[in-house]
Amino acid sequence: MTVGRSGVPLTLRNAVIATGFSIGYLLLAAWLIGYKTDQLVLVMLFNVLFYLSGVTRRFILGFTVFIVFWILFDSMKAFPNYRYNTVQIESLYRLEERWFGIGGHTLNEYWVAHRSTFLDVLTGTFYLCWIPLPLAFAGYLFYRNKEWFFCYALSFLLVNLLGFVIYDICPAAPPWYVQAYGYVFHPHTPGNVAGLGRFDSYFHVAIFSALYSKSSNVFAAMPSLHAAYPLTVFYYGLKYRLGWINILSAAIMVGIWFAAVYSGHHYVLDVLAGIGCGLAGIGLFNLLYVKVGCVGRLVKGWAKALEP
Numbered sequence: 001m002t003v004g005r006s007g008v009p010l011t012l013r014n015a016v017i018a019t020g021f022s023i024g025y026l027l028l029a030a031w032l033i034g035y036k037t038d039q040l041v042l043v044m045l046f047n048v049l050f051y052l053s054g055v056t057r058r059f060i061l062g063f064t065v066f067i068v069f070w071i072l073f074d075s076m077k078a079f080p081n082y083r084y085n086t087v088q089i090e091s092l093y094r095l096e097e098r099w100f101g102i103g104g105h106t107l108n109e110y111w112v113a114h115r116s117t118f119l120d121v122l123t124g125t126f127y128l129c130w131i132p133l134p135l136a137f138a139g140y141l142f143y144r145n146k147e148w149f150f151c152y153a154l155s156f157l158l159v160n161l162l163g164f165v166i167y168d169i170c171p172a173a174p175p176w177y178v179q180a181y182g183y184v185f186h187p188h189t190p191g192n193v194a195g196l197g198r199f200d201s202y203f204h205v206a207i208f209s210a211l212y213s214k215s216s217n218v219f220a221a222m223p224s225l226h227a228a229y230p231l232t233v234f235y236y237g238l239k240y241r242l243g244w245i246n247i248l249s250a251a252i253m254v255g256i257w258f259a260a261v262y263s264g265h266h267y268v269l270d271v272l273a274g275i276g277c278g279l280a281g282i283g284l285f286n287l288l289y290v291k292v293g294c295v296g297r298l299v300k301g302w303a304k305a306l307e308p
Contacts, residue, residue, distance in 0.1 A: 029074070086171070089172075093267075107261050123255070123258065127208075127226070134232065176195075227278070228275065230253035230257075234250055
């Protein structure tokens with residue numbers, strides 16, 4: 001690909017590919033899960049940035065890694081994991097109670113009884129960083145070093161792929177499910193805002209309720225990718241010695257881990273599994289990057305192609 005100083009040039013070939021993929025995605029998504037405005041917004045955003053200028057085109061082409069993640073995540077609605085394996089409900093609850101319980105209750109139940117407005121606001125604020133943190137970090141790396149960006153982005157994608165596979169192998173109900181339904185399996189249970197609803201109520205907003213009403217899969221609590229994302233950011237911040245960014249990402253990471261348990265969306269076991277998934281995804285990418293020559297060449301080629 002030839003790249004000018006102003007960015008990636010617009011060619012007939014590029015335009016046909018971008019438009020074809022956009023239309024194909026909309027048709028496939030409508031067939032699998034039905035038409036949703038989120039899909040149209042995503043396609044419109046991609047095409048606006050693709051056709052606006054060479055600079056914005058370079059940016060959105062780099063971020064197609066994250067678009068692929070979103071598409072895969074959204075597509076989980078078409079293939080709910082409870083169809084393929086038994087959902088772990090009581091067994092997971094009992095294990096959590098045995099290993100991390102307090103007075104015969106899980107930590108989730110402990111925090112339900114000891115919640116406070118301060119913690120409601122604090123944990124809600126941390127949870128709002130779940131997606132903005134990795135995307136903001138990606139944006140920073142994109143303009144700082146393209147090769148760093150692609151290493152991080154592909155690790156992020158690999159972490160998600162590992163998580164999605166585990167979701168299908170071992171579906172797991174979140175803590176709020178047990179509090180609401182006990183140990184009885186209800187396959188069509190809608191998403192639940194759980195403890196994060198208190199953040200919405202305090203500020204008279206519907207941020208979390210809107211997010212969880214679009215949940216792709218209720219029975220995908222383990223591993224907690226909420227725990228894996230900030231870990232991935234923190235790892236690459238340390239690797240590239242980004243100074244104060246590491247302090248900020250470490251604080252957000254620990255805050256999200258605590259918020260996941262406090263809000264009733266994840267057990268401690270889910271968080272630990274998410275940390276393990278994050279480390280496994282990062283380690284696997286590093287192994288491929290170093291040991292498999294084509295992976296390293298691909299990353300370096302992409303990085304060079306998107307340089308201004």
